[in-house]
Amino acid sequence: xxxxxxxxxxxxxxxxxxxxxxxxxxxxxxxxxxxxxxxxxxxxxxxxxxxxxxxxxxxxxxxxxxxxxxxxxxxxxxxxxxxxxxxxxxxxxxxxxxxxxxxxxxxxxxxxxxxxxxxxxxxxxxxxxxxxxxxxxxxxxxxxxxxxxxxxxxxxxxxxxxxxxxxxxxxxxxxxxxxxxxxxxxxxxxxxxxxxxxxxxxxxxxxxxxxxxxxxxxxxxxx
Numbered sequence: 001x002x003x004x005x006x007x008x009x010x011x012x013x014x015x016x017x018x019x020x021x022x023x024x025x026x027x028x029x030x031x032x033x034x035x036x037x038x039x040x041x042x043x044x045x046x047x048x049x050x051x052x053x054x055x056x057x058x059x060x061x062x063x064x065x066x067x068x069x070x071x072x073x074x075x076x077x078x079x080x081x082x083x084x085x086x087x088x089x090x091x092x093x094x095x096x097x098x099x100x101x102x103x104x105x106x107x108x109x110x111x112x113x114x115x116x117x118x119x120x121x122x123x124x125x126x127x128x129x130x131x132x133x134x135x136x137x138x139x140x141x142x143x144x145x146x147x148x149x150x151x152x153x154x155x156x157x158x159x160x161x162x163x164x165x166x167x168x169x170x171x172x173x174x175x176x177x178x179x180x181x182x183x184x185x186x187x188x189x190x191x192x193x194x195x196x197x198x199x200x201x202x203x204x205x206x207x208x209x210x211x212x213x214x215x216x217x218x219x220x221x222x223x
Contacts (some may be wrong), residue, residue, distance in 0.1 A: 036074040052080035059084035064138035071144025075105040126153035136161040146187035
């Protein structure tokens with residue numbers, strides 16, 4: 001069900017109000033936004049500032065050192081997360097599209113985080129399969145094509161230590177609509193069905209509203 005303009009205006013205004021107190025102005029992230037849009041990349045697919053800050057706080061609170069990001073777009077969320085890591089920390093950023101990866105490399109360089117963020121270009125599922133499990137990640141952030149949600153989640157379990165896996169699954173509440181059979185929505189449903197019978201994780205979904213509309217995230221812990 002589409003969000004009315006009136007409701008979306010309220011969500012956006014509320015986000016902006018809270019962000020004005022809790023998120024400091026950031027010229028580097030402003031550059032990332034402009035550089036991404038200038039290349040014709042759909043910037044709206046990136047996480048919001050509040051969501052980026054939330055990811056950063058998760059990493060700070062858990063003392064994380066290694067992060068895997070599945071679907072990096074142009075690096076906005078990767079930069080938020082890399083800033084939370086110690087000097088020897090690392091974000092492995094998986095991105096399919098060469099144009100996105102080019103912008104990602106430029107944005108990471110502008111943020112002076114090239115030593116912390118490594119970009120791997122290609123299909124994310126195969127890239128995940130190629131990664132060894134001997135050096136586990138502290139957190140896997142999945143924000144790629146929803147059709148492959150379950151495939152990504154299975155590989156994330158193999159690669160993550162006893163810690164967190166985060167995936168955005170809100171989709172404007174559409175997974176709960178039995179008449180909606182969009183491929184992305186079915187991808188969310190498939191992941192939920194998989195987790196229901198998965199004894200290796202504990203998980204919950206938290207729905208959110210803000211400048212990104214009606215969204216949400218699934219947070220899972222590998223036991």
